[in-house]
Amino acid sequence: MLQLLIYLRYLSVAGQMLTVVFVVQRLNLPIPAEPLLSISIGLLAFNLLSHWWWLAHRDAGPRALVLQLLVDQLALTALLYYSGGPANPFVSLYLVPVALAAIGLDIAPMLGLTVLTAALYTWLMRHHVDLPHMHGSDFQLHVTGMWVNFLLSAGIMVVVLSRFMTIVRDQRRRLSEARERAIRDESLSALGSLAAGTAHELNTPLATMGLLVDDWMASEQPPPREDIELLRSQLAHCRDHVRALAEMARRGAAGETTLEDADGFVHACVDRWRLLRPNATAVFHPGAPERKVRVDAGLPQALINLINNAADANAARGVDEPVEVTTQARENWLTVSILDRGAGPAQIAARPRLDNEGQGLGIGLMISKAGIERSRGRVRQVEREGGGCVTEVDLPFAAPSSSPAAQATP
Known part of the structure; x- marks a missing residue:
C-alpha cells in the first residue's frame, strides 16, 4: 500500500505543477503561483524521502501509512487554501485519502483521519483565498474542473482498488494453500x-x-x-x-x-x-x-x-x-x-x-x-x-x- 501511495504521489505532484502552469500561462488567471508551486515542491521532497525510507525498510506499518495520508491531507488543504477553498472543483480529492484509509487502516485511525478531513474542509469554508472571476465563463470553467477531477478520482480509485483486490486474491490463494x-x-x-x-x-x-x-x-x-x-x-x-x-x-x-x-x-x-x-x-x-x-x-x-x-x-x-x-x-x-x-x-x-x-x-x-x-x-x-x-x-x-x-x- 505504501509503495502504491508513493507512486501515486509522484503523479499527483506532477499534475499539480502542470495545472498551476496551465492556469497561469494559458488561462491568465492571477492565482498565487509561488506558494502553490512551493507546496508541490515540498510534497515532492517528502515523497522522495518516503521513497528512500521504503526502499531501506520495506516493512511499513500502519503508523507510516497514517503519516503519509496525513501529509497528503495537509498538503491538499494548503493547495485549496490558495485556490478558492471549497469553491475549487478539486476539493472532492479529499475523499481519496479517506478511501485509502478505509482500505488500509484499522477502524480507529481511519475514523480519526475522516474526522480530521471533515474538520479541514470545514475550516476552508471560512479561510481561503478566493479564485478570480472571469465574467460569465467561470461557471463553465468550474464544470470543466469538476469533470477533470472526476477523471482523476476515478483513475486513482481504479488503480488502488485493482491493486487491493490483487492483494486480497493473493491472500485468499495463500490461505487456501495453507489450509490444504x-x-x-x-x-x-x-x-x-x-x-x-x-x-x-x-x-x-x-x-x-x-x-x-x-x-x-x-x-x-x-x-x-x-x-x-x-x-x-x-x-x-x-x-x-x-x-x-x-x-x-x-x-x-x-x-x-x-x-x-x-x-x-x-x-x-x-x-x-x-x-x-x-x-x-x-x-x-x-x-x-x-x-x-x-x-x-x-x-x-x-x-x-x-x-x-x-x-x-x-x-x-x-x-x-x-x-x-x-x-x-x-x-x-x-x-x-x-x-x-x-x-x-x-x-x-x-x-x-x-x-x-x-x-x-x-x-x-x-x-x-x-x-x-x-x-x-x-x-x-x-x-x-x-x-x-x-x-x-x-x-x-x-x-x-x-x-x-x-x-x-x-
Missing part, C-alpha cells in the same frame, strides 16, 4: 499415530508368540495343543489389528467421525483392551447415560493405550488389583477416569512413564495425548487417594440435536 497443507499434515499425523498405535497393540501378541516359539525350540517334545491354540489366537489378534489399521487409516484420511453413545464407546474400548491383556483385569463403571460423543479413527486407540499404561503401572508395582475405568458427565464434557495403583503422577512428572515398564514400546502415552487432542479433548493426571494415579480424559459431548451425518467431517 494443514489438512494434509493433520491427516498424515493421524495416520502416523494410527500406525504407531497398531504397532503398540501388536507388540503384546508378538511377544507372546516369540516366547512360545522359544519354548518349542528349547524343547524336544512337540508343542502342546493349548500352546498352539494360544498361538492361533495371537495370530488372529494380529490379523484383526492390521485390518483395523487399514479401516482406521481410511477413516482418518477421509476425516470421518461417528456419533456414539458415551458409555457404550468407553465400554467397547475396555472390552477391546481385555482381548489384548487376558491376564489383566479392568472394571468399568458407567456414569454418562444417554450422552453422545464424536469419535474419530484414533480416539479408541488413545483410550486403550491409557488403560494399558494403567495396567502396566499396576504390574510394575506388583499390585494385583484391577484397573478402574469410570465415566462422568460434567456440563458439556465427558470425563473418563482411569485409576491405577502405580507410581503416581509425581514420579511420572519426574520421569515420564514408559510402556517398557511392561512390554510396550514407550509410545502409548504420547499416542494417546495426540489422539485425544485431535478430538478436541484434554488429558490430565492427578494423585489417587491411597496411592496411585488417576488419568482423566475430557471429551466434548455432541450437541443434543446432532445427527451422525452432521457430525461427519467433510
